[in-house]
Amino acid sequence: MIGRCSTGASSRHSFISRLLADQCQAWVKRGRSAVFTVHCATLAESSLHAGTPLTTEPSTSESTAALVDASENKGVASLTDEQLHRNAELLEMLRGKLILAPLTKGGNLPFRRLCADFGAEVTMSEMSFARHLLRGDPTEKARLKRSANEACFGFQIATNNIGEGVRAGALAAEAGASWMDLNCGCPIYEATKRGLGSALLRNPRKLARLVAGIAEGIDLPLTVKVRLGTSASKINVQQVVSLLQDAGAAAVIVHGRTAEQRYKKPADWTLMADVARSNEVPVVGNGDILTYYEAQQRLNDSGCLAHMVGRGALIKPWIFQEVKEGRELNLDATERLGIYRQLVSHMKEHFGDDSKGRRKAFYFLPWHFDFLCRYRHLPEEVYRASSEERPLIGQRMETAASELGEELDSLPVLERLLRCQSTDAHAEIAAALWDSSSDAEAKSVLEQLGNGKLADWESNNDDREERVAEG
Incomplete structure (x- = not known):
C-alpha cells in the first residue's frame, strides 16, 4: 500500500495520513491492496480529494472523504x-x-x-x-x-x-x-x-x-x-x-x-x-x-x-x-399464555432448542416478563379521561383493578400469576413455558406453580426502576 500527501507539511489535514494508514491496513488484512494519491488542502486551501485505487475499489463506506472528522464540514449535506x-x-x-x-x-x-x-x-x-x-x-x-x-x-x-x-x-x-x-x-x-x-x-x-x-x-x-x-x-x-x-x-x-x-x-x-x-x-x-x-x-x-x-x-x-x-383485544390469561409460548417458539428457532440455545434465550426471556406482567385490561370508556391527564403507562396499576370491579382473591390463579411482579416468578414462568410441549401443558404447570408459590411471590413484590433503555 502506498499513501502520500502532495502538499506535505503545509497540509491543514495533517491527520489524514493516520486515517489512511488505519484504513489501508484494514484492507490489506482482507487480502486487498490500495494505492492512494491524496491532495490535502494547504492552509490557504479548503478541498480534499481522494485518488482512485489501482486495484479493488473500496466501497462508499470506505471512502477517504468519509474519514474526515466531523469538524471539517458545515453541517449541511449535499445528497444525490x-x-x-x-x-x-x-x-x-x-x-x-x-x-x-x-x-x-x-x-x-x-x-x-x-x-x-x-x-x-x-x-x-x-x-x-x-x-x-x-x-x-x-x-x-x-x-x-x-x-x-x-x-x-x-x-x-x-x-x-x-x-x-x-x-x-x-x-x-x-x-x-x-x-x-x-x-x-x-x-x-x-x-x-x-x-x-x-x-x-x-x-x-x-x-x-x-x-x-x-x-x-x-x-x-x-x-x-x-x-x-x-x-x-x-x-x-x-x-x-x-x-x-x-x-x-x-x-x-x-x-x-x-x-x-x-x-x-x-x-x-x-x-x-x-x-x-x-x-x-x-x-x-x-x-x-x-x-x-x-x-x-x-x-x-x-x-x-x-x-x-x-x-x-x-x-x-x-x-x-x-x-x-382501533379496538382493544382484551386477551384473557389463557390467550396471553399462548402468545408468550409463541415468543418462546421464536426464541427456540432463533437461538436453538438445546442447552446452549436455552442459555442464550434466558438472557432475554425472564426479563420480558418484567413487562408482560404489567398488562391490564384498559377499556376506553373507563380510562380515556385519565389517560389525557396522565399517560396510562405512567400510572400505577394494581394487580386487581378496583375501577373494573376486580378483587385479587377472585382473579383466576393463572391471571394472578401472569400479573405477578416477582422476578422469581418470572424465571419459573419462563422455564415452564420453555419446557412445555403445548399450551394446555403450560397452563397446567403454571396453575400448579401458582397454587404453591404465588402467595409468597405476591408478598415479596418490590418496586423497581425501569430496566429498559430506549434512546
Missing part, C-alpha cells in the same frame, strides 16, 4: 437525487405507522418477530456500537439480522465518528436494512461516557456535521433519534431538529423526555407537536403509548409523520393490531 429518492420512499413507508422502537435487550429478533406477527410493519434493531460492529463483535453483528416478516427494518447505531457511521451503513445496506438510525438519545452511562447517545446533544452543531457526513456517505436513508435535551435546564430539541433538517436526516425521531428524566416524567407531546410543526424535516413522536386510543390521539394531535412505541409493545406486543383495528 438517488439518496433523496430513497429518503422519500422511506417516509412513505413510515407515514402514519406505529413503529417498534429500538430497545436495548428488548429489541431482540424473536421479540421483533412476535410484534410483526401482530402487525408491526416497521421495526428497529437494538442499538449497535458501530466501533464494536466494525471490529467484528458477534453480538453487534447479530443485531444486523432481521426476521423474514419484518417488512421495514431500521438498524440503529451509536457513533460519534463519520467514518464509523459510513462503514456501518455499508454493512447495514448489505444486510438488507431499510434505513439506518443514529442514536442521540440513549442515556445509559456506557454510551454517554464515550460521547455517544444523548451526549451528542451537548453540541448540536457538531452533531449536525456528524449527521451530514454520514448521510452523504451511505446508500441508505439516515434518521436521527434524539431526546428533548440532556436535562430540564438544557432542552434544545428545537435547535437540534432545525440543524438536522439541513444535515440530510430523512426524519428525526423525538423521544419526549430529557436524558436525565429517563422515564420519571411523562413524555411532552405538546413540545413534540411544536417541533413537528416548526420544522420541515418529518418528526416521529415517541413516548407513553399503551393503548390504541392514546396512539390515535398522539398521531392526530401532534402533526408527527408517525409515532413510536417502546415499553407499550413490551407490555403487550399485540398493540400494533389494536392500533390498526
Whole structure:
C-alpha cells in the first residue's frame, strides 16, 4: 500500500495520513491492496480529494472523504437525487405507522418477530456500537439480522465518528436494512461516557456535521433519534431538529423526555407537536403509548409523520393490531399464555432448542416478563379521561383493578400469576413455558406453580426502576 500527501507539511489535514494508514491496513488484512494519491488542502486551501485505487475499489463506506472528522464540514449535506429518492420512499413507508422502537435487550429478533406477527410493519434493531460492529463483535453483528416478516427494518447505531457511521451503513445496506438510525438519545452511562447517545446533544452543531457526513456517505436513508435535551435546564430539541433538517436526516425521531428524566416524567407531546410543526424535516413522536386510543390521539394531535412505541409493545406486543383495528383485544390469561409460548417458539428457532440455545434465550426471556406482567385490561370508556391527564403507562396499576370491579382473591390463579411482579416468578414462568410441549401443558404447570408459590411471590413484590433503555 502506498499513501502520500502532495502538499506535505503545509497540509491543514495533517491527520489524514493516520486515517489512511488505519484504513489501508484494514484492507490489506482482507487480502486487498490500495494505492492512494491524496491532495490535502494547504492552509490557504479548503478541498480534499481522494485518488482512485489501482486495484479493488473500496466501497462508499470506505471512502477517504468519509474519514474526515466531523469538524471539517458545515453541517449541511449535499445528497444525490438517488439518496433523496430513497429518503422519500422511506417516509412513505413510515407515514402514519406505529413503529417498534429500538430497545436495548428488548429489541431482540424473536421479540421483533412476535410484534410483526401482530402487525408491526416497521421495526428497529437494538442499538449497535458501530466501533464494536466494525471490529467484528458477534453480538453487534447479530443485531444486523432481521426476521423474514419484518417488512421495514431500521438498524440503529451509536457513533460519534463519520467514518464509523459510513462503514456501518455499508454493512447495514448489505444486510438488507431499510434505513439506518443514529442514536442521540440513549442515556445509559456506557454510551454517554464515550460521547455517544444523548451526549451528542451537548453540541448540536457538531452533531449536525456528524449527521451530514454520514448521510452523504451511505446508500441508505439516515434518521436521527434524539431526546428533548440532556436535562430540564438544557432542552434544545428545537435547535437540534432545525440543524438536522439541513444535515440530510430523512426524519428525526423525538423521544419526549430529557436524558436525565429517563422515564420519571411523562413524555411532552405538546413540545413534540411544536417541533413537528416548526420544522420541515418529518418528526416521529415517541413516548407513553399503551393503548390504541392514546396512539390515535398522539398521531392526530401532534402533526408527527408517525409515532413510536417502546415499553407499550413490551407490555403487550399485540398493540400494533389494536392500533390498526382501533379496538382493544382484551386477551384473557389463557390467550396471553399462548402468545408468550409463541415468543418462546421464536426464541427456540432463533437461538436453538438445546442447552446452549436455552442459555442464550434466558438472557432475554425472564426479563420480558418484567413487562408482560404489567398488562391490564384498559377499556376506553373507563380510562380515556385519565389517560389525557396522565399517560396510562405512567400510572400505577394494581394487580386487581378496583375501577373494573376486580378483587385479587377472585382473579383466576393463572391471571394472578401472569400479573405477578416477582422476578422469581418470572424465571419459573419462563422455564415452564420453555419446557412445555403445548399450551394446555403450560397452563397446567403454571396453575400448579401458582397454587404453591404465588402467595409468597405476591408478598415479596418490590418496586423497581425501569430496566429498559430506549434512546
